[in-house]
Amino acid sequence: MKAKASDHSAHILPLRIYLGVGFALFILTGITVMISFVDLGGWNVTVALAVASIKAALVVLFFMHLLYDNKIYLTIFLTAIGFLAILIIFTMFDTMERGRLYPEKAKPIKPGAAIYEREDSLSSRSVDTTKTDH
Amino acid sequence: MSEAVAEKNYLNDPKGWKSWVFTLDHKRIGILYLASITAAFFLGGVFAVLIRLELLNPGQDLMGPDTYNQIFTLHGAVMIFLFIIPSIPAALGNFFLPLLIGAKDVAFPRLNLASYYIYVFGSMFAVYSIFTGAVDTGWTFYTPYSTETQTSVIPMTLGAFILGFSSIFTGLNFIVTIHKMRIPGMTWYKLPLFVWALYATAIIQVVATPVLGITLLLLIFERVFSVGIFNPDMGGDPVLFQHFFWFYSHPAVYIMILPGMGIISELIATFSHKKIFGYKAIAFSSLGIAFISFLVWGHHMFVSGQSELAAMIFSFLTFLVGIPSGIKVFNWITTLYKGQIHFDTPMLYALSFLFLFTIGGLTGIFLGALATDVHLHDTYFVVAHFHYVMMGGTVMAFLGGLHYWWPKMFGKMYNHFWSVIAMILVFVGFNVTFFSQFILGSQGMPRRYYNYLDQFQPLHAFSTIGSWILGAGFIIMAIYLIHSLFKGRKASDNPWGGLTFEWATGSPPPHHNFKVTPKMTHGPYDYDKVLVEQTDY
Ligand SMILES: [Cu+2]
Numbered sequence: 001m002k003a004k005a006s007d008h009s010a011h012i013l014p015l016r017i018y019l020g021v022g023f024a025l026f027i028l029t030g031i032t033v034m035i036s037f038v039d040l041g042g043w044n045v046t047v048a049l050a051v052a053s054i055k056a057a058l059v060v061l062f063f064m065h066l067l068y069d070n071k072i073y074l075t076i077f078l079t080a081i082g083f084l085a086i087l088i089i090f091t092m093f094d095t096m097e098r099g100r101l102y103p104e105k106a107k108p109i110k111p112g113a114a115i116y117e118r119e120d121s122l123s124s125r126s127v128d129t130t131k132t133d134h
Numbered sequence: 135m136s137e138a139v140a141e142k143n144y145l146n147d148p149k150g151w152k153s154w155v156f157t158l159d160h161k162r163i164g165i166l167y168l169a170s171i172t173a174a175f176f177l178g179g180v181f182a183v184l185i186r187l188e189l190l191n192p193g194q195d196l197m198g199p200d201t202y203n204q205i206f207t208l209h210g211a212v213m214i215f216l217f218i219i220p221s222i223p224a225a226l227g228n229f230f231l232p233l234l235i236g237a238k239d240v241a242f243p244r245l246n247l248a249s250y251y252i253y254v255f256g257s258m259f260a261v262y263s264i265f266t267g268a269v270d271t272g273w274t275f276y277t278p279y280s281t282e283t284q285t286s287v288i289p290m291t292l293g294a295f296i297l298g299f300s301s302i303f304t305g306l307n308f309i310v311t312i313h314k315m316r317i318p319g320m321t322w323y324k325l326p327l328f329v330w331a332l333y334a335t336a337i338i339q340v341v342a343t344p345v346l347g348i349t350l351l352l353l354i355f356e357r358v359f360s361v362g363i364f365n366p367d368m369g370g371d372p373v374l375f376q377h378f379f380w381f382y383s384h385p386a387v388y389i390m391i392l393p394g395m396g397i398i399s400e401l402i403a404t405f406s407h408k409k410i411f412g413y414k415a416i417a418f419s420s421l422g423i424a425f426i427s428f429l430v431w432g433h434h435m436f437v438s439g440q441s442e443l444a445a446m447i448f449s450f451l452t453f454l455v456g457i458p459s460g461i462k463v464f465n466w467i468t469t470l471y472k473g474q475i476h477f478d479t480p481m482l483y484a485l486s487f488l489f490l491f492t493i494g495g496l497t498g499i500f501l502g503a504l505a506t507d508v509h510l511h512d513t514y515f516v517v518a519h520f521h522y523v524m525m526g527g528t529v530m531a532f533l534g535g536l537h538y539w540w541p542k543m544f545g546k547m548y549n550h551f552w553s554v555i556a557m558i559l560v561f562v563g564f565n566v567t568f569f570s571q572f573i574l575g576s577q578g579m580p581r582r583y584y585n586y587l588d589q590f591q592p593l594h595a596f597s598t599i600g601s602w603i604l605g606a607g608f609i610i611m612a613i614y615l616i617h618s619l620f621k622g623r624k625a626s627d628n629p630w631g632g633l634t635f636e637w638a639t640g641s642p643p644p645h646h647n648f649k650v651t652p653k654m655t656h657g658p659y660d661y662d663k664v665l666v667e668q669t670d671y
Contacts, residue, residue, distance in 0.1 A: 095374070
């Protein structure tokens, strides 16, 4: 039970670590803002998500003490993140890859629906002007 | 006089209805769950008989198409959410997990009671939905139909949402209990295999159930506020609903089957009086199944417009489930080999599990194969497949566990002769009902229709007769089990000659489970080291 007592005392961190992490969070926020003015194509989202993940990791590890706590909490936290990643990535195997083998020929059920707006704006920008559904 | 000084046990001490309603004793909560899920099973069973009755002849005889849609939806929803998911973990698991690890109770007794009342609360929503125009979407609540149908989708999905919390609480409780409450000396590799199975189940319950909760909540949002998430008419993606839904509901299949497999491991070892073969392989295959179960959900969507790439990945990963399942089946069979097998009723259920689950599992491989699935999708082949897994697997294991632990739970032994008769009726009735559906499905009979072509009539009639045999088996079972409570002969502490800790205490156990804290003198399956006799034949 000695380990338990030392576990708790380890919670107190020097102030400079908190300030350092806080400063890092500000810097990363600045990076997010700046990168939004640069057009990286699809990579904008990737970079923004990467920066956000680093920030979340800093908060969780230092402010929420996950780094210093019993490692089982970190394991559980990472497991949960892992399953969330599985849900999103495997779903994207579907949503990002539709119509590869057999192009989708079906007409939209409701052409004016919001889901098609992005496609419309893309097709109107593209050179191919034969695609005027409505 | 001797009657008056009956031994104190958890059933008669403490006394009074309040001591039951507010009980924190895991055994009593297990009994409350057992009573509730039995009621749910009866309700779902009545719906099943009605479905089969309508399908006895082509055309409309008993109910119209709309009523039929509601009845099969209710059958599915009640059986899945109210019966089979809580069945083994919350009823038998609750009762026996602490006993198996030598503990006095689960880690969080209050959370345990809360999970029961949340279950009751959620069930009330489900029952309420039945009286306010019962859902007709199928238990899967697929969009866009579920956002448009006029039936009471919201109470039913809200019910399932609430029931999810009950399931999460049970899972959370079991994980902590298994980590923290084992008696000294009970290392992970000395855990009974039922405990390993409950552990794997609990992980799925905790990790997957929230996704169902949020999905059903989004569905309610879509219905109430017309937010376009799943319904293409509002700009949503209906296949996304299927992704979210099956991310929970495929692993949920393993919430149902894994604890059943755990029971089978106990039964096979006890009734073979032999050390279980491949302990670690069985233990880790439970965790393996739990993990793989999260990677295969897309096999429900091969014909839903999912991308070809996703379909290929999901099809491949689905085959992997066959490996840990196969490991278990082969280890059980190897345990039987040269064992001292006693064919008592629980063992008969275990053997029928082996037979039926193998059929259910292998037909799952058929359906996991892309091209085959396109032909068999939404036919009775699928219906037969999952009934072989769910009923031939989980329900058989549940019945095996129930008959195995009945003398421990109530201190009374049921009538052996009638229990064997009921077992035979259930086994035969099950196969008559559902094997015919494999043939129907491969011939192209689609599921979820109240009507069919004349050519399918003989097999449908055959299947309906099977449902009557099944019903007769369950009625006999109810009679002899209830009879045993009042007139049954007193059961000994260890009727089957088991080595796990629940047999080292009284039948029924005292309030705090053990009079003396048990000691870890042998492993759960050390039949090669310890001499233990079956005292009940
Ligand atoms: Cu599945």
